[in-house]
Amino acid sequence: MDLLAQLRAGLPDEAILTDPDVTGAYARDMAGFCDAGSPVAVVLPRTVEEVQHVMRTATALRVPVVPQGARTGLSGAANATDGCLVLSLVKMDRILEINPVDRTAVVEPGVINATLSRAVNEHGLYYPPDPSSWEECSIGGNIGTASGGLCCVKYGVTAEYVLGLDVVLADGRLLTTGRRTAKGVAGYDLTRLFVGSEGTLGVVVRAVLALKPQPPRQLALAAEFPSTAAACEAVCAIMAAGHTPSLLELMDRTCVRAVNDFARMGLPDTTEALLLAAFDTPDPTADLAALGALCTAAGATEVVPADTEAESEMLLQARRVTLHALERIRSATMIDDVCVPRSQLAAMLDGTAAIAEKYDLTIGVCAHAGDGNTHPTVCFDPADADESRRARASFDEIMALGLELGGTITGEHGVGVLKKEWLARELGPVGLELQRSIKQVFDPLGLLNPGKLF
């Protein structure tokens, strides 16, 4: 086959997989409700030059290419299309440099988030973005989807930590964007254009990342509320008072009960909403006390501050296992990712509860409450056609509600194939047209991750 022969001219044999039993494993990410096709081959380059060879070959033969990281994404952005070449970056996994004076790291895209985090920790540094898949997800994937995590309320999303990129373009040319400096305003910000572009504009092969000094270990608190409204009132009061917690998470009743059933964590089963907060400040105990008082004022029935790091970790563990716990309720879950202005959080939660009732579904909501970023998780049985239909309908209705409340259809998971019909609604016709024109500039043949985003 012409494609394989040409690929072999610039790639070692072991970097090209064609056995359908093997390539099938690269067909999809972790998103539900998303179609995936069959790739003709999977390539696993180890160098920038090999990626350039792949893209040159794909352009010459007009073969679509799906760039792929660790496939932990939740929007189908890394799903194969029929006849595509999957370009997996997982073998390009070297940390090339860590510089404590410049507070930068230079990495290849396949580096695992947790690997980088631990490596920079050894230099007293901190790479904040911490998606819940951080033990498995890759930095390249984080850049492709502009991933967030628990840290965002204080430290922001991946986009804030990407200073510069090396990108292989659709035609194989190498583009360097951005800078290695703390500041820089020379020309349009192409770096940010690539962050969150889901592999549709180019293939990130190297990234210069900004690092923070390692903060003190965080100390957490849990607060029980008799209603989600009261919990949201506490969130608003905390933010309006000028607090900057390192984490501010909300779990609704469904999540709390699911976690108890799953892990016997002894959470307060009767609570309507649990708020988890943490500080990584010099005096977290004092800060937690102030925050706890605001919770009490908002109606919290109990406020439990951790005294030790170990206690903190136990509290946070509840949040970390929530998705797994919800997955036990039905055989499948569909996790949404609507972000609203935090002043609209209560309306978003109330509306989501009403949608669950309307469609007779279990929808557990945990939220990065400090960001207004909710993850309503619809539990359903894919074997039940009617329940599946209702699940999909509720999922869409939740996005509509988010837009109505001034929010976005995706706070951190991306658009992929899952939400591409919704992107047009959020962007409007002018925005959509410009976005398509930008795609056209970078990928005139439409070979990079076709059918994603738009």
Next chain:
Amino acid sequence: MDLLAQLRAGLPDEAILTDPDVTGAYARDMAGFCDAGSPVAVVLPRTVEEVQHVMRTATALRVPVVPQGARTGLSGAANATDGCLVLSLVKMDRILEINPVDRTAVVEPGVINATLSRAVNEHGLYYPPDPSSWEECSIGGNIGTASGGLCCVKYGVTAEYVLGLDVVLADGRLLTTGRRTAKGVAGYDLTRLFVGSEGTLGVVVRAVLALKPQPPRQLALAAEFPSTAAACEAVCAIMAAGHTPSLLELMDRTCVRAVNDFARMGLPDTTEALLLAAFDTPDPTADLAALGALCTAAGATEVVPADTEAESEMLLQARRVTLHALERIRSATMIDDVCVPRSQLAAMLDGTAAIAEKYDLTIGVCAHAGDGNTHPTVCFDPADADESRRARASFDEIMALGLELGGTITGEHGVGVLKKEWLARELGPVGLELQRSIKQVFDPLGLLNPGKLF
């Protein structure tokens, strides 16, 4: 005249200026060495619809448009071109909303930076970007040039505070980008594309800005060093130790002496470099003590921490008057804006001193040292042709040095007309081509701020 007649159809008479004595005042910003042409008219719209009318008219008649803020820019990006329409946004100066729960402000582009800062302060909030022109410069201009300031070492640049924009496109259509939420990854990041685009892609008519909680008042310290190398060593040690000062500025000997001559501030006239640092943390005295110890270890001959806010302000005042002080040395100054990785700061300062010697010029350097962002300021007499030539040559050589050290030609002032020949060198051919293609997408007729950036 057709243009004026058509403009009058959608603008009140007083919003259109045509008297050359008046319009001449709108011809240029604060950059030296930059050509400026004569506008045919200046328009001062007060509404989004009026801006749309201006752009529709300009497109219909193929008249180039120069969007303009408060004209405090330092790269000539707001300079008129012959026959252009100057579109001044200064009358669109309303703060539309300040929301302490969402920590957002919604503003029109003509709002003065200091006006916004004070307004949000009253809500316990903080808008960090603080270019030295903050009392005069406009938010729209700050967005156009992605302005920085003294705050950046801790709080970053303007780009980090722009969540969403309303932009009038070249053809008069209105585009809304971004979001009002803390996070959002729906589609390509067009917001960031506009930040720093210097009016070449569209006209920003509204911005949603992120705010921070107001930090405690900062407390400052001054440290004298026997060499710039020792001061830079201290900067590296401070950052490597994980400190996050709210300000970390360096003034070289030329700056210190100029300030003393100008303002009789009693700075140590014999010092080779003065470092100013501040903390806005809960315990600034302790943090300053730790930072001071690092200065001493790096060779500081004296370390003077302020005990009070008033003392702090006196120390920082020296930095704030530096440019005015340097302007006294010769009749003109040309301020450069090269940013290098902070580990290269000493090399940048040494190299700049060598360039000053080579060209027999006075070049005072102050630097946002924590960012590696130097502002070498070339003092010269424009009436002296030879000195002017040497000034321009030294300015260019400083940029070349910055690029050589892994830096950028502009950390925060922008490209405008001053540095457009240098942009190509920094971006390289692939980057430049893509940037031009993006310009083409937004402004196919090339009417928006022609001759700037590229």
